[in-house]
Amino acid sequence: MGFFQNLKNGVSKTRQNLGDKVMGVFTLGRRIDEELFEELEEGLIQADVGVKTSLELVEKLRSLAKEKKVKEAAELKELLKQEIIAILSAGEENGFMPQKGILQVYMVTGVNGAGKTTTIGKMADRFQKEGLKVMLAAADTFRAAAIDQLAVWAERAKVPIIRHQEGADPGAVVFDACKAAQARGIDLLLIDTAGRLQNKTNLMNELGKIGRIVGRELPEAKKDFLLVLDAGTGQNAISQAQLFKEVVPLNGLILTKLDGTAKGGVIIGIKNELQIPVKWIGVGEASEDLQPFSSADFVQALFN
Amino acid sequence: MAVFANLADKLQATFKKLTGKGRLSEADINEAMREIRLALLEADVSYKVVKDFVARIKEKALGADVLESLSPGQQVIKIVHEELTALMGPEQAKINISSHPPTVVMMVGLQGSGKTTSSAKIANLMKKQGRRPLLVAADIYRPAAIKQLQVLGENAEIPVFSLDGCNDPVRIAKESLAHARTHGNDFVFIDTAGRLHVNEELMAELKNIKAEVNPSEILLVVDAMAGQDAVNVAEAFHADLGITGLVLTKLDGDTRGGAALSVKAVTGQPIKFVGQGEKLDAIEPFYPDRLSSRILGMGDVLTLIEKAQIAVDEKKALEMEAKIRNASFTFEDFLDQLEQMKKMGDIQDIISMMPGNIGKQLKNIQVDEKEFSRMEAIIQSMTKEERIKPDMINASRKRRIAQGSGTQVQDVNRLLKKFAETQKMMKMASNQAAAMGKKGKKKGMFKLPF
Numbered sequence: 226m227g228f229f230q231n232l233k234n235g236v237s238k239t240r241q242n243l244g245d246k247v248m249g250v251f252t253l254g255r256r257i258d259e260e261l262f263e264e265l266e267e268g269l270i271q272a273d274v275g276v277k278t279s280l281e282l283v284e285k286l287r288s289l290a291k292e293k294k295v296k297e298a299a300e301l302k303e304l305l306k307q308e309i310i311a312i313l314s315a316g317e318e319n320g321f322m323p324q325k326g327i328l329q330v331y332m333v334t335g336v337n338g339a340g341k342t343t344t345i346g347k348m349a350d351r352f353q354k355e356g357l358k359v360m361l362a363a364a365d366t367f368r369a370a371a372i373d374q375l376a377v378w379a380e381r382a383k384v385p386i387i388r389h390q391e392g393a394d395p396g397a398v399v400f401d402a403c404k405a406a407q408a409r410g411i412d413l414l415l416i417d418t419a420g421r422l423q424n425k426t427n428l429m430n431e432l433g434k435i436g437r438i439v440g441r442e443l444p445e446a447k448k449d450f451l452l453v454l455d456a457g458t459g460q461n462a463i464s465q466a467q468l469f470k471e472v473v474p475l476n477g478l479i480l481t482k483l484d485g486t487a488k489g490g491v492i493i494g495i496k497n498e499l500q501i502p503v504k505w506i507g508v509g510e511a512s513e514d515l516q517p518f519s520s521a522d523f524v525q526a527l528f529n
Numbered sequence: 530m531a532v533f534a535n536l537a538d539k540l541q542a543t544f545k546k547l548t549g550k551g552r553l554s555e556a557d558i559n560e561a562m563r564e565i566r567l568a569l570l571e572a573d574v575s576y577k578v579v580k581d582f583v584a585r586i587k588e589k590a591l592g593a594d595v596l597e598s599l600s601p602g603q604q605v606i607k608i609v610h611e612e613l614t615a616l617m618g619p620e621q622a623k624i625n626i627s628s629h630p631p632t633v634v635m636m637v638g639l640q641g642s643g644k645t646t647s648s649a650k651i652a653n654l655m656k657k658q659g660r661r662p663l664l665v666a667a668d669i670y671r672p673a674a675i676k677q678l679q680v681l682g683e684n685a686e687i688p689v690f691s692l693d694g695c696n697d698p699v700r701i702a703k704e705s706l707a708h709a710r711t712h713g714n715d716f717v718f719i720d721t722a723g724r725l726h727v728n729e730e731l732m733a734e735l736k737n738i739k740a741e742v743n744p745s746e747i748l749l750v751v752d753a754m755a756g757q758d759a760v761n762v763a764e765a766f767h768a769d770l771g772i773t774g775l776v777l778t779k780l781d782g783d784t785r786g787g788a789a790l791s792v793k794a795v796t797g798q799p800i801k802f803v804g805q806g807e808k809l810d811a812i813e814p815f816y817p818d819r820l821s822s823r824i825l826g827m828g829d830v831l832t833l834i835e836k837a838q839i840a841v842d843e844k845k846a847l848e849m850e851a852k853i854r855n856a857s858f859t860f861e862d863f864l865d866q867l868e869q870m871k872k873m874g875d876i877q878d879i880i881s882m883m884p885g886n887i888g889k890q891l892k893n894i895q896v897d898e899k900e901f902s903r904m905e906a907i908i909q910s911m912t913k914e915e916r917i918k919p920d921m922i923n924a925s926r927k928r929r930i931a932q933g934s935g936t937q938v939q940d941v942n943r944l945l946k947k948f949a950e951t952q953k954m955m956k957m958a959s960n961q962a963a964a965m966g967k968k969g970k971k972k973g974m975f976k977l978p979f
Contacts, residue, residue, distance in 0.1 A: 271576045273756040276567050337779060337807070338641025338752065346672075367807070369680035370673040377672030391680075422782035455641060459573030459756025461784035482640065485725040487758040 255298040257290055265305075272490035275460050278497050282308055306524055312497050313520030321449070321477075321504060322517065323413045325357055328406060328446040330414045330439055333479070334432060334469055335453035337420030340481035340507065342371060344453055345415045346378030350512040353382045357412040362402030363388040364395040364435060365419040375417050385409075395419065399435050403442035414446075423468035433472035451504065453479045456489035466495045477504035480518070484509045553601055558590045561605040565825075572785035572824045575760040578794045586612055606825075613821035617790060620817055622799035624651075625745040625773060630715040631663070631706065633742045637735055637770065638750035639762060640723030643778035645674060647750050647804055648720040649681035650812040651776070654802075655716050656687055663714035665705040666691040667698040667738070668722035678720055685809050688712070698722070702738045719744070726765035735770055747772045748801065753780045755788035763792040772796060778804035780820075781811070787824050858952055860916035864908045867901055906934035907944050919945060 255261065262283050269279035282305065289295070289304050323329040331348070333341045345361065353359045361379050363386060365371040372388050379386035387402040399416060406414040418435060421428035439448060450473040454462050469475050480489050480503050492503050503518040562583055569579045590608045626632050634651070636644045645668070652662040664682050666689055668674035675691050682689035690705040702719050709717045721738065724731035739747065749763060749772045766772055775796070777789050780803050793800060800815040908916065910933030915922050922930070922945065924938075931938045 267576060270570050271757050273573075273758070276571045336754070336782065338643055340641055343640075343671075368677070369684075370677035373676045374671070374673035422779060424783040425781075455752070455754075457639065457752070457756060457758050457762070458754050459759075459784075459788065460571055461573070461754040461782065462756075464783055482725070485639070485727055485758070486761045487756070491756065 257295060257298060257301065261298060261301075262287055265301075269490065272488040273459055274490040275463065275494035278312075278494040281497070309493060310520055310524045312493055313502070313524065315496070316500065317502060317520060323352060323357060323447075325412055328411060328414065328443065330403075330406075330416065330443060330446050330448045332416040332418065332436060332439055332448070332450050332473065333453060334418050334450065334473065334475075335420060336422050336465055337368075339420065339453040339455045339458075340479075341365075341420065341453045342374050342378070342417055344479055344481060344505075344507060344515065345375065345417050346382065347507070347512040347515040348413075348415055349378060349382040349384050351515060352413050353384050354512075358410060359384040359413045359415065360402065360406050360409070360411045361386040362398055362414060362416040364398045364402075365417050366391055366393045366395050366398065367419040371417070371419065395431065396434055396438050399438050400442060403439060406446075407443065414443075423465050429468065429472045432469075436473035448474075449477055449504070450475050451477045451479050452501070453481055454489075454492070455487075456480050456483045457485065457487035458491060460491065460494070462491040463494055463498060466499050466501050470499065470501065475501055477502060479503070479505040479507065481507035483507060484514070553590050553593050553604060555591060557601045558587055558605060562587060565605075565609055568826060569787060569790075569824065572787035572826065573754075573756050573759075573791075574787035574824065575757055575791035575794070577760065578791050581794075582612070582616070582790075610818075610821055610825060613790070613824065614817045617793050617800065617815075617817040617821055619799060620815065622774060622801045622815070624655075624801060627745040631709040631717045632715065632746070633706065633717045633719065633744040634746040634748060635719045635721060635735075635739065635742070635744045635770075636748055636750060636776075637721050637766060637772070638723060639725065639752070640671075642723065642750045642752045643776075643804055644668075644723060644750045645677050645681065645720050646807070647748075647776050647778060647802070647812070648718045649678065649685055649687070650804065650809055651748075651802060652682075652687050652716065652718045653685040653809050654812060656685065660716045661714045662687055662716040662718060663705065663709045663712070664689045665702060665717060665719045667701045667705075667719050669696050669698055669701070670722045674720075674722070681809070688714070698734060699737045699741050702742050706742055717742075726762050726769075732765075732769050739770055746774055748774050748776050749792070749796070749798075750776045750778060751788060751792050753777050753786040753788060754782060754784040757791075759788035760791045760795050763796050767796040767798070772798055774798050774801040776800075776802045776804065777815070781805045785824055785826060786820060789820055790824060860908050860911060860919060860948065861913075863948060863951070864905065864916075867905055867908075903934075903936060903940060904944055904947075907931075907936055907941055910934040919948060 265286070266279050266283045269282060270276060274282070285308055286301060286304055290301060293304075295301055295304070323331075331345075333345055335341050342365070349359050349361055359382065361375055361384060363372040363375045365375070366389060369391070372391060376386055376388065385405075387398060387405055389398050389401075395418065402414060402416065405411075416435075416439070418432060419428070421432065423429065436450060439446075452466060452469050452475055454465065458465070466475065466478070478492060478495065478501055480492055483489055483506055495501055496503070503520075503523075506516055506518050506523075508514045508516065565586070566579055566583050569582070570576065574582075586609055589612065590605055593604065593608060624632075624634070636648045638644050648664060652664050655662045664678055664687055666675040666678045668678075679689045679691070690701075690708050692701050692704060695701055698721065705717060705719065708714075719738065719742065721735060722731070724735075726732065747770050749766050751759060751763065755762070763772075763775075775789075775792055775798055777786070777800055780786055789800060800817075800820075803813045803815050803820075805811045805813055907930060910930045911922070915926065915930075922941075927938050927941045931941050934941075
């Protein structure tokens with residue numbers, strides 16, 4: 226399958242890294258001892274899974290090994306896989322893809338440089354090609370030339386863009402976009418917001434306000450509040466997810482830049498601690514490289 | 530958030546067990562090392578780097594003398610902190626300036642690390658130092674990247690060089706140098722496109738730019754929020770280009786910033802600048818000790834210990850404690866305290882540096898340094914008797930004190946009220962300290978200076 230192959234290629238680097246470290250531990254015929262568990266813990270930490278989640282996973286594996294009287298390291302591999310899939314797929318919902326005839330809003334948020342605008346550009350291109358009526362809202366009125374950047378994408382994808390001037394109130398942009406999306410029978414409204422660090426209270430409050438405008442103006446629409454996360458991010462991603470969740474009803478992550486050597490293991494920690502699932506992953510430069518996330522495929526590709 | 534969100538508390542707990550004196554024993558150190566190892570990992574320091582570092586610390590700490598005034602735990606922290614700081618130094622590495630102007634600075638890094646913003650910030654800093662910088666827009670890939678640099682240049686009143694429609698960054702870089710020479714620009718900042726370190730084609734492009742412009746500096750821009758992968762990125766960029774320095778961005782977030790230690794360790798190149806916000810002037814030189822405290826997550830507890838050691842006279846502190854206990858704290862003592870606190874430096878700083886609960890509880894107390902001098906003046910206008918028995922200060926005494934100190938009666942009233950409040954607060958603090966003291970020895974614990 227093309228999709229699966231793509232995903233596998235995309236996460237192959239992730240796999241290599243997580244794989245090298247974690248899988249190296251499961252050498253054939255190796256006996257299970259304390260050293261093995263310690264190495265495993267280290268491997269997970271090195272994949273950015275985080276100390277807490279790594280310790281939990283290893284602890285669970287330890288008791289499972291005892292309970293099931295596992296003797297060989299290879300058997301542990303299956304158990305670990307199942308554990309990670311269990312974490313990632315808990316409460317996984319199907320059918321979150323936008324559809325024709327139903328207004329769906331993606332409000333895209335994140336820290337500076339995570340890849341919000343690029344992700345939106347790719348989504349616009351992808352869904353326009355699939356026949357949906359897409360509209361962009363340039364609510365990053367802060368960063369220099371952010372509006373222009375999004376406008377270039379709108380032109381490429383041949384979709385309309387709602388924009389104000391630089392420095393304008395992002396709430397006003399979003400309000401206009403909501404009105405326009407309704408009036409023009411849009412299927413997918415993609416809202417680009419300014420990058421903000423999660424500890425900047427004023428900026429986070431502003432984001433909360435934008436979110437409320439969307440909720441108020443489009444009560445009927447399906448709304449996804451998505452956090453874009455750079456796969457290279459370390460444990461700070463957990464703080465990001467937590468604090469963004471406090472101001473908007475965050476219900477999904479977009480993991481970008483998985484085509485490098487970054488492992489993105491922090492998504493396991495985020496899901497484990499905050500129950501926020503990954504919905505999309507970016508595995509390359511092209512629009513097709515933005516793909517829906519599936520935990521089963523992800524872990525499968527990660528371990529094989 | 531994370532398990533080790535408050536390492537200071539965690540370490541305190543660990544170190545309570547360590548009551549040994551004199552020299553650090555292996556048991557002391559092993560106990561502390563596990564916590565430190567996990568704390569560094571949680572702060573995103575690369576696993577490899579942590580391993581090396583902990584081994585080094587262990588060697589250093591073993592058998593080290595424990596200073597009279599420190600507990601074994603504090604002694605270990607001190608060593609860890611010093612080593613971390615040394616590893617991240619040197620302080621304030623300057624930008625390399627070419628003897629044949631213009632000085633060329635190449636800005637490189639992953640997508641979204643903050644190259645364009647950092648280019649403008651550093652150029653702006655140079656401009657303020659009397660240089661004539663030129664910004665060069667060599668990111669031809671990201672939509673509107675050139676426009677972004679132009680807008681930033683306009684805001685900072687720094688010229689921006691770009692070639693419309695040119696899709697050859699090497700040529701842009703080359704021609705920008707000629708432009709700089711004819712326009713008298715002595716600094717050229719080349720803003721290159723973000724790229725993945727595994728993209729061979731784009732890495733080759735950087736090598737070509739380097740060969741063409743022979744830069745004095747190649748600065749790798751690193752996101753302070755980066756995780757374990759930061760080492761791979763830094764290693765690859767360094768191997769391909771031979772970077773000469775690092776710029777750490779987005780440190781105004783709540784990240785612990787362990788990636789900084791990783792990239793410093795694997796490249797051996799100094800951190801030259803730190804990005805602290807979105808505004809053009811939000812760039813600072815690098816202070817290794819601040820960052821090492823941050824990575825350890827200890828609320829500058831060490832600085833506090835050091836400052837306290839210097840300023841607070843041990844004996845006086847003991848006397849004070851006794852006074853607080855039996856609530857015989859007077860304006861005399863208050864005056865003493867004011868003087869000691871002044872010796873320790875900025876009050877707000879000190880409060881913010883206190884670890885754990887103390888810092889949190891006192892964080893919201895607004896401290897006005899001028900207010901302190903006013904208080905001093907008022908107390909000095911009191912008689913000895915008044916200072917010991919403030920209850921005797923009636924309306925006419927208040928008028929006299931106000932006149933003597935050049936203040937208003939309201940000011941005197943306010944101080945009297947504040948003093949009563951302080952007494953109350955100290956009672957609370959001393960009760961707390963007593964409760965803590967029951968659990969173990971208090972030797973070496975920092976004593977509140979007021």
